[in-house]
Amino acid sequence: xxxxxxxxxxxxxxxxxxxxxxxxxxxxxxxxxxxxxxxxxxxxxxxxxxxxxxxxxxxxxxxxxxxxxxxxxxxxxxxxxxxxxxxxxxxxxxxxxxxxxxxxxxxxxxxxxxx
Amino acid sequence: xxxxxxxxxxxxxxxxxxxxxxxxxxxxxxxxxxxxxxxxxxxxxxxxxxxxxxxxxxxxxxxxxxxxxxxxxxxxxxxxxxxxxxxxxxxxxxxxxxxxxxxxxxxxxxxxxxxxxx
Numbered sequence: 158x159x160x161x162x163x164x165x166x167x168x169x170x171x172x173x174x175x176x177x178x179x180x181x182x183x184x185x186x187x188x189x190x191x192x193x194x195x196x197x198x199x200x201x202x203x204x205x206x207x208x209x210x211x212x213x214x215x216x217x218x219x220x221x222x223x224x225x226x227x228x229x230x231x232x233x234x235x236x237x238x239x240x241x242x243x244x245x246x247x248x249x250x251x252x253x254x255x256x257x258x259x260x261x262x263x264x265x266x267x268x269x270x271x272x
Numbered sequence: 273x274x275x276x277x278x279x280x281x282x283x284x285x286x287x288x289x290x291x292x293x294x295x296x297x298x299x300x301x302x303x304x305x306x307x308x309x310x311x312x313x314x315x316x317x318x319x320x321x322x323x324x325x326x327x328x329x330x331x332x333x334x335x336x337x338x339x340x341x342x343x344x345x346x347x348x349x350x351x352x353x354x355x356x357x358x359x360x361x362x363x364x365x366x367x368x369x370x371x372x373x374x375x376x377x378x379x380x381x382x383x384x385x386x387x388x389x390x
Contacts (some may be wrong), residue, residue: 199276199364200380213377245315257305257369258324261378263317 163248163264171272172238178267180231180248188254189231191223194245206231207254236270273301275332276366278381285354293349293384295364302367306347312360323347359388
C-alpha cells in the first residue's frame, strides 16, 4: 500500500473513553503532521514530528496526546474529549519539515464524533 | 502572522466551462510557497498546483492554472474545461520558505466548495 493511510475512518466515542487514531506513511518521509478540520474553519495544525521528534505543538489541549514511535507511524491518543472535539482529523507527511517547498501528502482522515 | 482568505464559500460551474477560484493572503515575507489543494468527498486532500513566490511565471498543471499577483498578494486558481470529477472543496494554502519558526506550518484558507453541473 502506498501513500498515507489513516485508521479508523470513523470513530464515535463517549467523553470518558480512551481511543487512538493511527496514521501510517509508506513514502519514506521524515516529517508527519496532525491537522484538525472543523466545519467552516481553516485546517488547524496540531502537531508536527520530524524524525520522530516533536517539533511543534500548537497549544493543543492535553486530552490529545501524540506519539511517533518511528518515522512511518503516528498516533493521536484521545482521552476525555469534549463534544467540540468532533471533527475530521487529517494526518499528513512530507519529505522533511524545514523546507517550504515540500509538498504535504495527506491521508483520508478519521472522522471523530464525541457524544 | 500569515493569513489566507478565500472569499467564495461556494462556486458553481457548468461542465466544460471555466471557473476561477479566488485566494488572497497576507504576509510580510518575500519568499514563500502557495498551494491549491482539492478535497473531494473521499476526504483525501490532493495537491492541485504549487507556486513558488520568487518565480514570476504562473504555474500550470493540465487544465489547472494560477494567476499569481505577488504585489497584490493574490493567488487565484483557474479550472478550464471543468469536469464532474472537479467537484470538491478547494483550499488555498501558504507556506514560508524561511528556516526557523513555524515554516513547517501549511496555513490554509477556509475553502471554496465547487459544484459542477452536467
